[in-house]
Amino acid sequence: MPQRDPLREQIIAQYDAMSPQLQQAARYVLEHPDEVALVSMRELARHAAVQPATMTRLAKFLGKQGYDDIREHYVAALRRGSDGFAAKVRQRNEGARASANGNIAAHMLHGLSAQITRLCEPDSLQRLEAIANTLKSARKVYVLGLRSCHSVAWHFHYVMSLLGDRSVHLDGPAGTGGDALIRATPEDALLVVSVKPYAVATLELTQLAKDKGLTILSITDSEVSPLVGMSKQTIFCPTESDSFFHTLTPALAISEVLCTLLAEDDRSQALDALQRADEHFLSLNTYASAIPRRE
Amino acid sequence: MPQRDPLREQIIAQYDAMSPQLQQAARYVLEHPDEVALVSMRELARHAAVQPATMTRLAKFLGKQGYDDIREHYVAALRRGSDGFAAKVRQRNEGARASANGNIAAHMLHGLSAQITRLCEPDSLQRLEAIANTLKSARKVYVLGLRSCHSVAWHFHYVMSLLGDRSVHLDGPAGTGGDALIRATPEDALLVVSVKPYAVATLELTQLAKDKGLTILSITDSEVSPLVGMSKQTIFCPTESDSFFHTLTPALAISEVLCTLLAEDDRSQALDALQRADEHFLSLNTYASAIPRRE
DNA sequence: ACACAAATGATTCAAATGTTGCAACCACAA
DNA sequence: TTGTGGTTGCAACATTTGAATCATTTGTGT
Structure with a gap:
């Protein structure tokens, strides 16, 4: 405005x-x-x-x-x-700049928005729910995402770590990222994020986890991704953008939705966990001021 | 109407x-x-x-x-x-909560999509371009984002590191994250990402960088964020979602747009850099197969 | 003309709104 | 420790709100 x-x-x-x-x-x-x-x-x-x-x-x-x-x-x-014409002017500006002007940023943002909207298709929603359900019943959830997918994997893990201690992030210095799988059991699940080009290390670790009997769930970019064959369930995220790089914004959106579905499954417990996290951060003085929660 | x-x-x-x-x-x-x-x-x-x-x-x-x-x-x-977005978020709070999981996911995705669309407002586009321009002329770009914002900061840094060596990620084990600022000069810029609740460490490091004369650019969530006063330029990302957590999807979208604007500024150099990165990864066998790039 | 039903106005009621005053509660200095 | 000034939560308050009720008016058909 x-x-x-x-x-x-x-x-x-x-x-x-x-x-x-x-x-x-x-x-x-x-x-x-x-x-x-x-x-x-x-x-x-x-x-x-x-x-x-x-x-x-x-x-x-x-x-x-x-x-x-x-x-x-x-x-x-x-x-x-x-009722004034400010709104109309604004809308015209948006439309004009987006399409005609060739504005890179606006164009890209519109594209991202559309991609996320497309995730609302029934097939995607079904897959989301299926993955969420599997995650719910897992003993531990290992999270794997290397290179560009690190951001998605880490964000998922970070949020999950606020909710409890079931999440384990498969990453670490000096190539120790996969070590946590040592204690993995067939009751655990592995959530793996990878998009083209697929990191070899990701695929190898996933295969290892699969061999150990873990349930493999994946967020990936295509029906022909190497992860599809390894995974019990898969959700697809579009990655195309009109820049040099592929986008991970839809993948991040997916991971946030998954977190929400998991939290929503047991609202009261989630609230409790967040409450405890807040107190922890408060006593550690992690944040600049108190953390308000809605509702 | x-x-x-x-x-x-x-x-x-x-x-x-x-x-x-x-x-x-x-x-x-x-x-x-x-x-x-x-x-x-x-x-x-x-x-x-x-x-x-x-x-x-x-x-x-x-x-x-x-x-x-x-x-x-x-x-x-x-x-x-x-304001198309607020309605969507609110609807769920008011509407009967009886709806099944599918609705939560779809609803959330719609909200995210709307939030990203909102970033196309002229004000935001202007800010994006301004920040991109400042980043272009910086000698080094330090990138800072802690806790939940780590994903955004890291993703920005990762993409930038494919394009060249100007980006420095302020993060590291054992609390050494800020050490890279030792060699920072007033010709450098700091891109800092932080949303409420603002991590104290982020604010302190930012202040330090400012004291050293760096140009501070920020991605944050509000006009009243503590970063606003410290920053030369700011871009705002909505973070509200209808779940317990803040969303970082719009912030990630912003960072991807920034990367694109920077790359687009010098297409040929960007393509060269990516080419070199591809060869590097190829010789290291980082990725599962040849890395196809469009165009 | 009358009767009668619909429409309107006035009155009343319970629920909510915005405001205020008070007490408990901090952080911090003496 | 004890104050002390500012902040916060709580509960009471007078008003206002939307709805329900009843009385009055209006219009219409016979």
Whole structure:
């Protein structure tokens, strides 16, 4: 929204002077300006995981007389945006720059967006669910992804490690990455991520795991990927982009969806685990400020 | 507004069957759909010069259970018009949670897709290009991203390392991650990735780099992120998802776009570098088969 | 003209909203 | 340790909201 918004700027300017709770409220307002106009204050507070009173206090802090002043502002902004022609101009800009101008960035982003949308096809969803179900029942989940796929593998492992200790990342210095498989059993699963060109080491480790009786699940890029034959279940991620490189964004999206499905399987336990993680990080002073969780 | 609006059409269809007062209410609703979402029923009735009860009766007449059904409809329409993504995320929270797993995945993927689409706004594109330009002229590019942001930072570094030796990843075992900054100079740039909650170590290292005169560029999640004040240029990535966790998919998309912009800046050199990398990997037998590159 | 049903207006009610005051709770200095 | 100033959660408050109820008016058919 390139439109000048004095209240927004005021909030940003005074943000650093706010107390933690006020910051949390302010942040939510900044990120969801429309909500301010569309829902009640109490509901807004609920979404922002803040006491209703905090919203009032935020208003006072900003020098307003009450919360309604804030809402009035965003209602006015929304009125202007919806029936005014600002929206139309904006849309035209988007369309024009995306297609005509040959803008590389916009073009690429649109492509990525489309690729992720395509993952919503029934076949993909089914595969996602199937993999998630298998992962649920595994004793340990080993995660393998080398080279470009390291980012996906690691992210999956990182999130899973917040939820429990079932995840083991097959990576390490000095070529010790596969060592963790020493203690692997047939009750375990291996989630392997690899896209073309397929790293030899990935395939070898996967074969080893398969020989040890692990259930192999894979995120890969093609029906003819060497992983398909080794895996019990596979989910395909598009990797084509209009740059020199293939993209891993859809693969990352897939891994995030898998994490979510696993967490959603037992909400309360997931919440507990996250709670514990929060406390741990808090006592370690890992993060700059308290970690707020929604709901 | 070329969008199909079933409720609007229903009102029009049943308009002739309404009593005069109902017609007056309905007419006002038709002509001021935004007001329905933005003001209370009583105020709407006042503007329409109708009794409050009439609005309730209009709702019942249309087969709805109450006036809130009507308001919900127009709120949703307004959300879609101004900010397509928030609606999708919110829908799940409000809608019955009874839906099966398939829906969670599909829903989440749609949300991610929308978030990436949103990065095509002119403001974001401008920021992307600005950061890419700064990166181009840097002597070295240090890349920093800890914890959840490691995946993004590493992926950026990995791709950049295929293109040349300007990229230095600030990470390493035994807490030596920041050591590479020892040789940093003011001609260098630091690309730092961090989203809430912001890792203290990231902020400290960034501050150190800034003190050493490096140009700070950041990928972060909010206007009020602590990185904003430290950075010369910033690009914002949405991180909200309808799961417990933040999503990093948009951040990864951003980093891939940056890589592409950098590579595209000098196509021939990029192709050369990739060619050389291919030969290297070939001689090392890193990949399972010859590495095909398009174009 | 009358009767009668539909439509309208006024009144009332329970639930919610935004606000306020108070008490507990920190972090931190004396 | 004990204050102390600021922050936060809680509960009570007066208002307002949307809906339900009842009385009145209106229009219509015989």
